Amino acid sequence: MTTQNALNELVGKPYKYGFVTEIETDKISKGLNEDIVRLISSKKEEPAFLLDFRLRAYKKWLQMEEPKWADLGFPQLSYQDIVYYSAPKQNEKKQSLDEVDPKLLETFDKLGIPLSEQKRLTNVAVDAVFDSVSIATTYKEKLAEHGVVFCSISEAVLQYPELVQRYIGSVVPSNDNFFAALNSAVFSDGSFVFIPKGVDCPMELSSYFRINSGDVGQFERTLIIAEENSSVSYLEGCTAPMFDTKTLHAAVVEIIALDKASVKYSTVQNWYSGDEKGVGGVYNFVTKRGHCRGYKSKISWSQVETGSAITWKYPSCVLQGDDSVGEFYSVALTNNKQKADTGTKMIHVGKRTRSTIVSKGISAGQSSNSYRGLVQMTKSAKDSRNYSQCDSMLIGDKASANTYPYIRSQQPRSSIEHEASTCRISEEQLFYLQSRGIGFEEAISIMVSGFCREVFNQLPMEFAAEADKLLALKLEGSVG
Amino acid sequence: MLRGDFLKSLPEPRGILRSVQIRGRDYLERFGLPSGKSEPWRITDLERLKTLLSRPFFLSRDENESNLIRSMAVPPSDGVRLVLSPSLQSIDDQKLPKEFRQITGADLERLLSSNIPNSASDKDWAIGLNQATAGTVLALRVKGCNPPPLELVAEAQLDRFSPSRVVLVLDSNTQLDLLEVILGKGCSAQSHFLEIHLAEGASLNHGLIALGGGEAGLLANVIVHQKRDSSYSLSMIQEGWSLGRIEPDICQGDGHAHTTLRGLQVSKGTRQVATHSKISFQGPEGTLDQLHKALVADKSHSIFNGAVEVPQIAQRTNAVQLSRNLLLSNNARVDTKPELEIIADDVRCSHGATVSELQKEELFYMRSRGVDTRQATKLLLQGYFQDILRSLPVEAERWSVLERLLESVGD
Numbered sequence: 092m093t094t095q096n097a098l099n100e101l102v103g104k105p106y107k108y109g110f111v112t113e114i115e116t117d118k119i120s121k122g123l124n125e126d127i128v129r130l131i132s133s134k135k136e137e138p139a140f141l142l143d144f145r146l147r148a149y150k151k152w153l154q155m156e157e158p159k160w161a162d163l164g165f166p167q168l169s170y171q172d173i174v175y176y177s178a179p180k181q182n183e184k185k186q187s188l189d190e191v192d193p194k195l196l197e198t199f200d201k202l203g204i205p206l207s208e209q210k211r212l213t214n215v216a217v218d219a220v221f222d223s224v225s226i227a228t229t230y231k232e233k234l235a236e237h238g239v240v241f242c243s244i245s246e247a248v249l250q251y252p253e254l255v256q257r258y259i260g261s262v263v264p265s266n267d268n269f270f271a272a273l274n275s276a277v278f279s280d281g282s283f284v285f286i287p288k289g290v291d292c293p294m295e296l297s298s299y300f301r302i303n304s305g306d307v308g309q310f311e312r313t314l315i316i317a318e319e320n321s322s323v324s325y326l327e328g329c330t331a332p333m334f335d336t337k338t339l340h341a342a343v344v345e346i347i348a349l350d351k352a353s354v355k356y357s358t359v360q361n362w363y364s365g366d367e368k369g370v371g372g373v374y375n376f377v378t379k380r381g382h383c384r385g386y387k388s389k390i391s392w393s394q395v396e397t398g399s400a401i402t403w404k405y406p407s408c409v410l411q412g413d414d415s416v417g418e419f420y421s422v423a424l425t426n427n428k429q430k431a432d433t434g435t436k437m438i439h440v441g442k443r444t445r446s447t448i449v450s451k452g453i454s455a456g457q458s459s460n461s462y463r464g465l466v467q468m469t470k471s472a473k474d475s476r477n478y479s480q481c482d483s484m485l486i487g488d489k490a491s492a493n494t495y496p497y498i499r500s501q502q503p504r505s506s507i508e509h510e511a512s513t514c515r516i517s518e519e520q521l522f523y524l525q526s527r528g529i530g531f532e533e534a535i536s537i538m539v540s541g542f543c544r545e546v547f548n549q550l551p552m553e554f555a556a557e558a559d560k561l562l563a564l565k566l567e568g569s570v571g
Numbered sequence: 572m573l574r575g576d577f578l579k580s581l582p583e584p585r586g587i588l589r590s591v592q593i594r595g596r597d598y599l600e601r602f603g604l605p606s607g608k609s610e611p612w613r614i615t616d617l618e619r620l621k622t623l624l625s626r627p628f629f630l631s632r633d634e635n636e637s638n639l640i641r642s643m644a645v646p647p648s649d650g651v652r653l654v655l656s657p658s659l660q661s662i663d664d665q666k667l668p669k670e671f672r673q674i675t676g677a678d679l680e681r682l683l684s685s686n687i688p689n690s691a692s693d694k695d696w697a698i699g700l701n702q703a704t705a706g707t708v709l710a711l712r713v714k715g716c717n718p719p720p721l722e723l724v725a726e727a728q729l730d731r732f733s734p735s736r737v738v739l740v741l742d743s744n745t746q747l748d749l750l751e752v753i754l755g756k757g758c759s760a761q762s763h764f765l766e767i768h769l770a771e772g773a774s775l776n777h778g779l780i781a782l783g784g785g786e787a788g789l790l791a792n793v794i795v796h797q798k799r800d801s802s803y804s805l806s807m808i809q810e811g812w813s814l815g816r817i818e819p820d821i822c823q824g825d826g827h828a829h830t831t832l833r834g835l836q837v838s839k840g841t842r843q844v845a846t847h848s849k850i851s852f853q854g855p856e857g858t859l860d861q862l863h864k865a866l867v868a869d870k871s872h873s874i875f876n877g878a879v880e881v882p883q884i885a886q887r888t889n890a891v892q893l894s895r896n897l898l899l900s901n902n903a904r905v906d907t908k909p910e911l912e913i914i915a916d917d918v919r920c921s922h923g924a925t926v927s928e929l930q931k932e933e934l935f936y937m938r939s940r941g942v943d944t945r946q947a948t949k950l951l952l953q954g955y956f957q958d959i960l961r962s963l964p965v966e967a968e969r970w971s972v973l974e975r976l977l978e979s980v981g982d
Contacts, residue, residue, distance in 0.1 A: 160610070468926070470901060485916035488883050494911040498924050501905075503898040506927035511909070515916040 106363055112198040112303050115180040121306065122171045125149060128276050131176050135245050135279075140256050148265035148275030155269045161432045161463070163401050165337075165374065173308040173339060175277045179221055195221060199299065216241055218282045218298045220311060230294065239323075240285035241296050244312055247283035254285060258316055262345035262382050262409075270341040271378040274310045278343065281311035286321040286352070295551055300329040300340075302362070302373065308339040315345070317352035319385065324355040324551055329362050329398070335371045337400060338363075342377045350385030350412070355393070357550055358406075359558055362398035367456070369428030372400025379406035383415035383444075391418035393549040395558040396431060405463065407436035410444035410475075417446040420546040424562055425458035425490070434464035434496075439472035439505065448479035451543050453562075454490035461493040466507055468500040475505035483513045484542055514542075536563040577624045581704060588708060588736075591683055595702030605693040612693060614874055614906050616843050619814040623760035623788040628704070629657055629731035639754065640724050644969040650720035650748075655735040657706060667711075670718035674710035674740065682710065682738050682766070697790040697818060701764035705736040714742035720966050722750045727759030727787060734762040741773035741801075748964040750778045755787025755812060763791040769801035769828075776804050778963040780972055783811035783842075795821040797828040799854070804831040806962045807846065808972055810979055811837075815844040826854020826885060834863040835959040837976055838871035838903075845874035852885035855915075859890040864959055866952070867896065867903040868980060878910040879920065886915045892922040897955065899928060952980060 119130060128149050132142040157168065179195055199219050216230035218241065234241050240251065248255050265275035282298040302309050317323055329340075340362060348354050356379075365372025375398070381390035392406040408417030419435035437446035446466070454460040462481045483492035494511050516538055524534035540547070540559050550558055578600060584592035604620065605612040637654075646652040651668060664673060674682065709723075725735045741747055753763055769775060781789055789812050795803055809815050821830050836844045850859050865873040873896065881888050896905045909922040929951055937947035956976050963972070 483913065485913065485918075488886070488914065488916045490916075491912060491914040493913065494909065494922070496909060496924065498907045498926060499905065500896070500898055500926040501901070501903070503900060503903075503928040507925060509909075509924040510921070511911065511923070512921040513911070513913050513918060515918075 108361065108363070112194055114192065114194050114303070116177050116304065117180050118174050118177040118304070118307070121174050123173070123175060123277065127175055131277055131279060134176065135248070137248055138252050140252070141248055144260060144265065145276050148272050151266040152269070152272035152276055155266075155272055157269055161403060163403060163430050163432060165401055168339060168374070170273070172306070174304065174306050175308060175310070176279055177304050177307040198301065216294055216296050218243060218296075220280050220298060220300045221303060234293070237290050237293055238287040239290060239292050240283065242283055244281045244283045244314060247314070251283075251285070254316065255283070255314065258314055258345065258347055262347060262380050263343050263378050268378060270376045271343050274312060274341050274343045274378070278310045278312040281313040281342070283313070284315040284323060284325060286317045286323045288318040289320045291321065292323040295324050295326060297326040297328070300327065302338055302340065306336065308341065311342045313342070313344040315354055315356070316347045317349065317354050319350040319352060322353040324357070326357040326359070326551055328359045337371065338373045340373050340375050340377070344377070344379040344406075346381035346390055348381065348383050348385060348388035348390050348415075351387045352385060353389040353391075354381065355391045356381070356406070358394040358396070359561065360394065360396045360398055360402070361561060364398045364427065364429050365400040367427045369400065372429075373398065375399035375402045375404065377404040379404060381406075381408050381417075383408060383410045383412050383417060383441075385412045385415070387414045388412050389416040389418070391420070391549070392435065393420040393546060394422070395546070395550070395561065396421065396423040396433060397561055399431070400429060402431040402433055405434050405436055407438070408446065409438045409440065410446065411440045413441040414443045415441055416444070418549075419446075419448045419450070420549040421450045422453070422543045422546045422558070422562070423451070423460055424453040425455065425460040427456040427458060429456075429458040431459070432461045432463055434462045436465040437467070437477060438465075439468045439475040439477070442471070442473045442475070444472055444475045446477045448477070448481070449545050450481045451546055452481070452483045452492055453486065453539060453542070454483065454492045455486035457489045459491045459493070461495065463495040463497075465497040465499070466509070468502040468505040468507065470501045472502045473504045475502065477507045479509040481511040482542070483511075484539070485513065485515045532563070539563070578703070580628050582628070582706065586706065587679060588683070588706060591702050592706070595699050595704070598699040599703045602693055602696065602699065605696045609693050611847060611876070612696070615816065615845065616814060616872075619788065619843065623732070623790075623814060626730060626732040626758060626760040629728045629733040637726055639756070640726055643754070647720060647722055647966050647969070650722055650966055652722040652724065653709065655709060655723055655725040655737065657733050657735070662709070668719050670713055670715035671721070672712045674712050674738065679708070679710050679738070682740070682768070683708070697762065697816065698764060698792050700790065701734055701736060701762045701792065704732070704734040704762055705764065706734075708736045708738060710738040712740045712742065713747050714745050716745075718745065718747050720748040720750065720964060722752070722966060724752045724754065725761065725763055726754045727756055727761050729757040729759060732760040732762070735764070737765045739765065740768045741770060741775055743770040744772040745770075746774045748776045748966060750964050750966050751780070752970060753779070753781040753789060753791065755783040755789055756785055758786045760788045761790070763789065765791075765793045767793070767795045767803070769795065769797045769803060771798045772800045773798070774802040776964050777806070778967045779805065779807045779817070780963075780967065780970055781807070781809045781812070781815065781817065782975065783813065783815060786813045788812060788814040789816065791817045793817070793819045795819070797821065797823045797830065799825040799827045802829040804962065806833040806959060807835065808959070808963070808976070809834070809836040809844050809846065810976060811842070812844055813842055815842070816847070817845070818847045819849070821850045823850070823852050823854060823857040826852060826857045828857050830857070830859045831962070832859070832861040832863070833959045833962045834875075835956060836864070836873060837866045837979060838873050839868045839979060841870045843872040843874070845876070847876040849878040849880070850890070851880040852888045852890075853882070854884060855886045855888070857885060857888050859892070861892040862959070863894045864955065865896045865905065865907075866899065866955070866980065867905050868899040870900070870902040872904045873906070875907045876910065877908070877922070879912070879922070881911075881913040881915050881918055881920060883914045886917045888915060888918040888920065890918070890920045894924040896924075896926040897929065898926055949977060949981070953977065
């Protein structure tokens, strides 16, 4: 087999999460108008402040235009053709997992996210979101002992309205951008995390998002608040079935870190990416932003982006507190006709703030993979530092790797360093490994894994191995 | 919108550039001013651009060298100095060395018909402006093994808008040193457009010294077409413009060519200077070595935008780009953005960018050896500038650029 063919075969393995769960759902009709916004809010029995928030966002959204600047070339989305709320039918709120529809549990089991007691991942609390609603959150009681709140945002709205009211929209304002405004108007569920003063969260928190229906947009909203001297590590995972139509996923994630708090947010994104001809797949248009508000606070983003027809997201840090730290570690892999425009923004406001950006892009097939990032030193960011590194690996000569680092400085006493390089899987390295009896696929896998090592090292243990496997799987059939 | 009276103030289209002028004016009329929403003009001070266009159009000038040019630098001893003027019709071929010939007639028309700005975009807006306004063109073909160095001087007229356009063709295996000097003064505004065609094996060492002053503004475009085995080296110095913008756009048509870009821009006061470079590799085995430096002081704003395109055909390209910025004041601002678009997989492309102030360790080192801060700063800046200045053609010596730059940042 020639290298080319072998590589192509390697990248082309099927998407194993593409199944659909046959389950009765409570769906509202397609389309978006003020009544729909009110309906979503009433279904969730929300307090008045949230309905106001939604309606304000909706009004702003009406005045906004779908952004075009990233040149992602997707057709105009029809926002009236999307179902904005879909939930598996449950007669009433379940008290325990045993009462949850076994089909749902089975679905998450199949995805490798066991929710039932005996199979639970040890030391990881999971919040599972199916279409628009949260199905179950595990280990809630154990977390509550430490004062940690981990629940779906709908629950938080009812149980901790003052916290939600205080922080929601404070990092990503409802008029921040087109998709954030849309999310603010129609968000259905997501996770809420609150770590009180002085608490190190005793286990990893994790959310798992699953889109099941083909015409449902998923608009989840995540809010993480870490009070003084606390720390938490949070992970999200995403999958969707295979449909010929495009599905929209427009999420908003807000993180607030107060004095000496530390938040680590990791994502393994594996939405359905469409087939090799680019039919179907998820549009993943996400706004993620963290505010390091306190002195010596820290927010670290790590992401492994392998899915979605189009990924468009820039997890960002606004470093307000003096001595605060922002980090961004990313692996973005695109294959076939996938497009990814991702990167980060590091806005330095406080004194002596530091940020690190490590981005690894791998492009195969006819995909396009762009790093787009902003590093900004404002006037007040004295003695701050940034270091960015963006590496691209090209597999085949039809994929594109683009790098657009925006750098802006207004502070002479701070320093910015940026470097980037492009490489490919070299024949020599491949030959070296193969001549030592390592199979072709494994050799590629080893090289890709080595290329991404710096980022994988930042992922929580349980997921680093998974990410490695995921990349190998995604690359199957692509390398040439 | 572009002021209607600017277009009306222009003289009737005539001469060899008539059809180009008509097209350019159509473009401007349709497009108006560039949009602050489009990426190439997003951070440009469009108010200042409007101000530039409000300068009255300059029609005629005595074609002799002005005293200013003479006082700044004596003519090259063994080279040719040509002064560009909006009223320059033709040069007596007899005055030119034998290696230089003017391009006329159908040859010239063919050359002029390329480079029409895309009417759907304001990316090449500055070229559209030049085409609409320039009434004359200096077109030269150079061949032979050892042509004398060429010096082109475009001097602004006080408080006027003056366009200049040059086409330069280097025949195969010709080597030339070209020094271009653009001088602004008072409230002058200049639009300069240079187009270069390098045939196979040709080699051009191009120095571009743009020295402003007062409230002078400059929009300069350099378009270079490189054939196989050609080599192009550009060293740009940009200083003293209220609004300065140089846009080198280089295309390696068949690959197998070498490009070296060196840029230095110095901004003070409330000035805004920008370099938007683009290099496109349309064949395999091309190389690029780019280093761009900016020194930014007071309340000024410095912009660098460096695009590199490596399409599928451009295998084995080797491109290196580095942007180094010295930010010397709390009120100044630097925007720098490398832009790499790569499709070919067997390539080596790297880029880097840094922004910082002068290195404290270096200053400390010199001070600990008895050099006072002022002197040490000067020495460091000198080193910083020399890195770029030494790649200028030798004839640039006469313009004492280093002294001028040091003087401008000295106080």
